[in-house]
Amino acid sequence: xxxxxxxxxxxxxxxxxxxxxxxLIFFNELEISDELWNFQNIFKMSNGFLIYKDANVIVxxxxxxxxxxxxxxxxxxIITFRFYNILIFSLLYFITFKILxxxxxxKHLSFLYLSLIFLQTFSIVTAGANYNTLAIAFxxxxxxxxxxxxxxxxxxxxxxxxxxxxxxxxxYYIIATIIYDLYTHKISKKFFMHQLTKLLLFVVxxxxxxxxxxxxxxxxxxxxxxxxxxxxxxxNNISFSASIYQVVLFLTSIILYIFIIVKKxxxxxxxxxxxxxxxxxxxxxxxxxxxxxxxxxxxxxxxxFAMPLHLIFIFYLLDVLILNELYGDKKYALNAxxxxxxxxxxxxxxxxxxxxxxxxxxxxxKDSSSPFNRILLSNEEIEKKFVxxxxxxxxxxxxxxxxxxxYDSAIPMIELxxxxxxxxxxxxxxxxxxxxxxxxxxxxxxxxxxxxVVTDEKDIFLQEPPEIREYxxxxxxxxxEICNYSIYSK
Numbered sequence: 001x002x003x004x005x006x007x008x009x010x011x012x013x014x015x016x017x018x019x020x021x022x023x024l025i026f027f028n029e030l031e032i033s034d035e036l037w038n039f040q041n042i043f044k045m046s047n048g049f050l051i052y053k054d055a056n057v058i059v060x061x062x063x064x065x066x067x068x069x070x071x072x073x074x075x076x077x078i079i080t081f082r083f084y085n086i087l088i089f090s091l092l093y094f095i096t097f098k099i100l101x102x103x104x105x106x107k108h109l110s111f112l113y114l115s116l117i118f119l120q121t122f123s124i125v126t127a128g129a130n131y132n133t134l135a136i137a138f139x140x141x142x143x144x145x146x147x148x149x150x151x152x153x154x155x156x157x158x159x160x161x162x163x164x165x166x167x168x169x170x171x172y173y174i175i176a177t178i179i180y181d182l183y184t185h186k187i188s189k190k191f192f193m194h195q196l197t198k199l200l201l202f203v204v205x206x207x208x209x210x211x212x213x214x215x216x217x218x219x220x221x222x223x224x225x226x227x228x229x230x231x232x233x234x235x236n237n238i239s240f241s242a243s244i245y246q247v248v249l250f251l252t253s254i255i256l257y258i259f260i261i262v263k264k265x266x267x268x269x270x271x272x273x274x275x276x277x278x279x280x281x282x283x284x285x286x287x288x289x290x291x292x293x294x295x296x297x298x299x300x301x302x303x304x305f306a307m308p309l310h311l312i313f314i315f316y317l318l319d320v321l322i323l324n325e326l327y328g329d330k331k332y333a334l335n336a337x338x339x340x341x342x343x344x345x346x347x348x349x350x351x352x353x354x355x356x357x358x359x360x361x362x363x364x365x366k367d368s369s370s371p372f373n374r375i376l377l378s379n380e381e382i383e384k385k386f387v388x389x390x391x392x393x394x395x396x397x398x399x400x401x402x403x404x405x406x407y408d409s410a411i412p413m414i415e416l417x418x419x420x421x422x423x424x425x426x427x428x429x430x431x432x433x434x435x436x437x438x439x440x441x442x443x444x445x446x447x448x449x450x451x452x453v454v455t456d457e458k459d460i461f462l463q464e465p466p467e468i469r470e471y472x473x474x475x476x477x478x479x480x481e482i483c484n485y486s487i488y489s490k
Contacts, residue, residue, distance in 0.1 A: 010337075012341055013337070013340060013341055013344065016341060016344040016345060016348065017344065019348055020122075020344065020347055020348060020351070021086055023348060023351040023352070023355075024082065024086060024122075024125050024126055024351065025079060025082045025083065025086070025126075026079075026374065026375075026376075027351060027352070027354075027355040027376065028082075028126050028351070028354075028355075028376065029354075029358050029362050029376045029377065029378065030078065030372065030375050030376060030377050032381070032407060032408045032410075032411075033127070033128060034127055034128035034129035034301075035081070035082075035085075035126055035127060035128025035129075036128065036410045036411070037128065037410055037425055038063075038064075038081075038128045038129060038130075038131070039078055039081045039128065039371075039410075039414070040055070040410040040413065040414050040424065040425075041055045041057050041064060042064055042067040042068055042071055042076075042081065043071070043076050043371060043414055044419050045064060045067075045068040045071070046068055046071040046072065046076040047076070047417050049419045050216055050217075050218050051064050051218070052213070052218040052221035052222045052224075052225050052226070053216075053217070053218045053221045053421070054419045054421050055419065055421065055424065055425075056225050056421065056422040056424070056425055056430050056431065056432070057225060057226075058225050058226055058229060058233070058429065058430050059131050059165075059166050059167060059226065060163060060164040060165060060166060060167045060170070060209075060226055061164065061209065061213070061222070062131075062134070062161065062164045062165040062209075063130070063131035063134050063165055063166075064131075066084075066134075067081070067084055070083075070084050070087075076371060077371045077372075077373065078371055078372050078375050079373075079374065079375070081128075082126050085125055085126055085127075085128070085130045085133075086125060088130050088133050088134050088137065089121075089125050089130075089133060091134075091137045092133055092136060092137040092140065092308065093114060093117070093118060095137055095140040095141050095144055096114060096117060096140060096308055096312065097110055097111075097114050098144050099140060099143060099144050099147060099312060100113055100114065100312070100315070100316075102144060102147045102148055103147065103279060103316050103319075105315075105316065105319050105324070106324065108336035108337060109319060109323060109324065109336060111336060111337065111340050112336045112339055112340055113311070113312075113315040113319075115339070115340040115343040115344060116311070116315075116343065117307070117308055117311050117312075118343070118344075118347070119343050119346065119347060120304065120307050120311065121304050121307055121308065122347050123304070124301050124304045124305070127301050129301065131165055131166050132166055132169065132293065132302075132305040133305060134165050134166075135162050135165040135166035135169040135170070136169070136290065136305060136306070136308065136309075138158060138161040138162045138165060139158075139162055139169065139173050139286065139290055139309075140308070140309075141158060141161075142154075142155060142158035142159075142162070142173065142177070143282075143283075143286055145158065146180070146282065147279070147282075152181070152194045152197060152198060153197055153201065154201075155177055155194075155198045155201075156197060156198035156199065156200065156201025156202040156205065157201055157202075157205055158173075159173060159174050159177065159198060159202050160201070160202050160205035160206055161205075163202075163206075164206065164209050167226060167227070168292075168293065169290065169293055172289040172290050172292050172293070173286075173289070173290065174198075174202075175289055176285050176286045176288075176289040176290070177198065178195065179285055179289075180282055180285050180286070181194050181195065183281065183285070221432075224432035224433055225430070225432050228432040228433030228434075228435075229429045229430060229431055229432050229433065229435055230429070232428060232429045232431070232435065232436075233296070233428060233429020233430070234295070234296045234429070236428035236429060236463075236465070237296050237297055237427075237428055237429055237462075237463055238296040238297075239296070239297055239298065239299065239462065240298040240299075241298070241299045241300065242294070242298050242299060242300050242302075242303045243300060243303075246300060246303040246304070246307070247303075249307070249310060249311075249314075250291060250303065250306075250310055252310070252314060253284065253287055253310045253313045253314055254284070254288065256313075256314065256317055257280060257281075257284045257313075260272060260277070260280060260317070264277060268321075271320065271321060272320070276320055279316065280313070280316070280317060283309070283312060283313045283316065284313060286309060287306075287309040287310055287312075287313050290306055290309055291306045291309070291310070293305055293306050294306065355376075358376070361378055361379060361380075362376045362377060362378050362379065363376070363377065363379055363382060364376055364377075365377055365382065370415060371414055371415065372411070372414075372415070377411075381408070381411060384408075384411075384483045384484070385411045385412055385415070387482065387483055388404070388412045388452075388482070388483060388485075389412040389415055389416060391482055392412060392416060392418075393416070395450060399448055400448050400449070400450060401420075401446075401448060401449045401450070402449075402450045402452065403420050403423045403449060403450070403451050403452070404423075404451075404452045404485070405423065405426055405451055405452065405453045405454075405464075405468065405469060405472065406452065406453070406454050406461075406464075406485070407425075407427075407461035407463070407464060409423075409424060410424065410425075422435070422439070423439075426439070426464060426465070426468060427461075427463040427464060427465075428463055428464075428465050429463075430463075436465055436467065436468060439468055440468070440471050443468075443471065443472060443475070443476070444475060444490075446490070447490070449489060449490070450479065450487055450488065450489045451472050451476060451487070451488045451489065452482070452485035452486070452487055452488075453469050453472055453473065453485060453486055453488065454469070454484060454485060454486075455481060455484055455485060455486045456484065459484060472488050473486070473488065476488035476489055476490055477489060477490065
């Protein structure tokens with residue numbers, strides 16, 4: 001009877017997960033955000049354009065290289081891109097589960113903790129900026145290798161994977177490994193040998209990517225966009241919009257660790273063993289450094305990217321102090337699985353609620369030739385897409401190029417399979433070194449070109465440089481309006 005119940009529960013969870021995947025792919029509205037912009041970059045690659053040259057990608061390239069391979073296999077559509085993001089999160093959750101297991105947490109409680117982590121993070125599965133998630137997954141892989149005590153020789157390769165997926169996370173990861181090695185081995189010959197081994201493997205691995213960038217003829221562009229605009233990005237995009245709940249959760253892990261340090265020889269003397277304290281120290285080092293990812297755009301999504309690390313620390317500590325003692329026995333395994341099922345059902349209800357909330361203002365695109373086929377998009381964007389796409393076609397036939405200076409330019413550009421390079425995402429920090437001045441010079445040098453700029457100043461996206469819009473309006477001639485854009489040309 002127990003085996004039949006186990007089989008039923010596993011089948012139930014499998015069915016629920018299948019429905020969640022379907023809902024995430026087909027029932028989420030496509031918003032004008034990172035999902036669209038990063039889809040556009042990989043879509044460009046699949047159509048023969050080069051990142052860093054024809055697309056101002058400002059992060060290191062592994063996420064885009066893997067995505068391009070997947071597009072070649074499954075097709076260059078937004079459906080494929082969403083499936084790619086689901087694969088990335090599946091990797092993240094799998095490695096998280098392995099970490100929980102290697103921390104000697106019981107299997108059924110590991111499933112329960114993983115379900116709670118999923119409940120916190122599922123909303124960014126289709127967020128699109130999942131080079132962050134892929135980098136975090138590689139970070140967790142490195143953490144898992146440390147926990148298992150596997151030779152540090154692999155940490156150089158992990159550092160390479162993290163750095164060339166997202167450069168700032170790579171730097172934070174490398175610093176965290178050095179701090180932890182210093183904590184473990186102090187200043188010793190073993191410490192320096194570990195660092196030298198990691199450095200050599202990092203350099204050798206990095207040479208493969210550098211060589212590809214050089215052979216593609218984009219190495220100078222890569223350096224310019226991935227590093228040249230970092231200062232401008234940090235200076236111009238500082239914002240805070242995370243919830244109090246997320247901030248409290250982040251602070252909780254740090255406060256708990258400090259409390260453990262203060263009381264580990266009194267209250268927790270028999271509970272927090274030497275090995276447990278070492279694990280907690282190890283986890284908090286990586287958690288704190290990776291959490292710097294929230295700077296400069298401290299929004300809900302960036303907090304969620306780092307959330308798994310905080311939750312692993314909190315769940316491990318709670319497991320050691322309370323939960324394993326209360327619920328670690330095998331007789332509670334079925335209860336844990338039922339709770340997992342309820343949590344996953346809550347996710348389905350949440351996605352369904354969002355769908356029915358938006359259905360009146362959205363429609364499915366029904367066009368087999370469109371990369372957005374079978375995707376939910378707002379009726380306003382669908383109508384604007386049709387008008388702008390036809391306008392650009394008509395102008396192109398007359399030998400006139402049309403550049404849309406707006407954060408929502410990607411939809412018509414993708415359907416037309418066109419690229420205007422840096423103009424397709426004209427954001428602060430996305431323009432390389434001295435980018436704004438270079439753009440201004442380029443605008444005046446262009447012939448037979450129209451610029452569409454947002455008419456209402458209130459509609460400007462927060463990362464768009466308003467001075468570029470003002471420069472166009474001041475130095476070019478007004479030609480009329482279309483949709484929510486004003487038309488300017490020389």
